[in-house]
């Protein structure tokens with residue numbers, strides 16, 4: 001009897017429901033449903049449509065039934081840092097305000113007046129992004145104190161979907177670390193920080209690790225779906241699942257390339273030294289208490305916005321072709337500037353940045369895409385240099401995973417900029433890592449090493465080498 005698991009991988013731009021099972025020594029994927037994810041304006045905040053997303057998850061489960069497959073388990077992963085609060089009746093008290101919302105503007109600086117930046121980093125090892133959960137909760141405390149007083153349960157986005165499926169309340173470790181409220185050494189909520197910030201410690205749930213079987217889907221949903229399923233915790237932070245699917249290579253750097261570009265290495269201990277702080281690297285939690293030593297680079301969000309502003313007249317591959325044709329055009333911007341986090345109009349913002357720097361101003365879709373891709377490649381190169389500076393040794397290979405690994409032009413730019421071998425794939429690395437954790441919990445895969453061997457045997461990888469005469 002074949003054991004199937006269902007991965008629900010919801011990124012900032014799209015969600016997908018992917019069945020996985022092992023057959024003839026390979027992990028076989030079957031995408032059963034894909035849906036849009038988007039930011040919406042609600043009560044002057046930028047929010048996620050969590051009720052719609054949960055309805056999409058249920059639709060994905062029903063699509064399995066339609067093709068006659070009843071997965072034994074389901075696991076959900078999403079983007080990091082964002083959360084909802086429940087009241088004492090377990091009703092949702094807050095909208096799922098998105099990390100791109102402006103409510104955290106200035107909050108990080110205010111928190112540093114209460115807790116020294118260096119202490120925060122030494123205890124949590126987490127990068128300073130103004131949208132970290134810590135600053136979102138601090139903003140909520142300042143702007144809506146009554147709401148926070150009523151809050152009895154803190155659930156991150158995947159935790160909330162798990163609660164809707166099972167009725168069980170739990171925080172998952174890899175995603176909890178992204179809050180900047182988990183101690184990197186105890187692996188528990190840092191009650192010293194919670195007290196210093198005046199946050200209600202009781203609302204934080206017990207932290208559970210990936211591969212935990214949370215429990216069965218609740219009866220009223222099981223009656224609707226038609227079969228019983230166990231909810232298993234993958235690395236519910238999507239990048240945590242993506243990195244799980246990486247080859248076990250000590251000399252390689254990964255870029256999880258999607259809405260964000262997460263560039264880093266896998267480690268067995270947190271690195272909270274001053275140089276890591278100065279470079280703003282993070283130590284997010286991974287499977288089996290490994291660490292994802294990485295940093296956020298603005299990523300393909302910028303291209304997603306350009307595509308949207310052209311009313312999706314160009315596909316991603318067409319934008320790549322147009323960028324390739326714009327050989328005459330060269331302008332570079334700092335993609336990680338706050339101005340690109342959520343501008344009113346990304347095209348205007350990129351043009352303004354070029355104009356202010358006295359560079360040629362991109363006018364066409366191709367020139368805009370080329371400016372963004374070349375600037376991303378430059379940012380990747382800088383991050384690779386920082387990693388090699390911290391580890392005091394060179395790395396030979398860069399593994400690019402996620403949707404962005406399909407961008408052959410950017411992969412080549414990366415190989416040329418860093419003078420390193422670039423291995424691209426798999427595209428659905430996050431779902432693969434999600435499924436691997438579930439299949440480990442079900443005993444279908446023994447451990448992470450076996451999972452990584454299985455993944456290498458199952459998915460193609462395309463290699464790019466630095467080219468002397470690559471016309472940019």
Ligand SMILES: Nc1ncnc2c1ncn2[C@@H]1O[C@H](COP(=O)(O)OP(=O)(O)OP(=O)(O)O)[C@@H](O)[C@H]1O
Nearest residue numbers: 011012013014258259260300316402403404406407
């Ligand atoms: N055919 C393609 N050619 C070039 N780039 C592509 C192609 N298909 C997708 N992409 C790139 O992949 C990106 C989406 O990647 P992915 O699907 O991993 O993102 P996501 O999972 O929605 O986001 P997140 O980073 O939040 O997980 C797009 O923004 C686009 O730039």
Ligand SMILES: C[C@H](O)[C@H](O)[C@@H](O)C(=O)CO
Nearest residue numbers: 079080081099238239260
């Ligand atoms: C907001 C976070 O930085 C973001 O979710 C990132 O961690 C990520 O994983 C994007 O897929």
Ligand SMILES: [Mg+2]
Nearest residue numbers: 011238258430
């Ligand atoms: Mg993704």
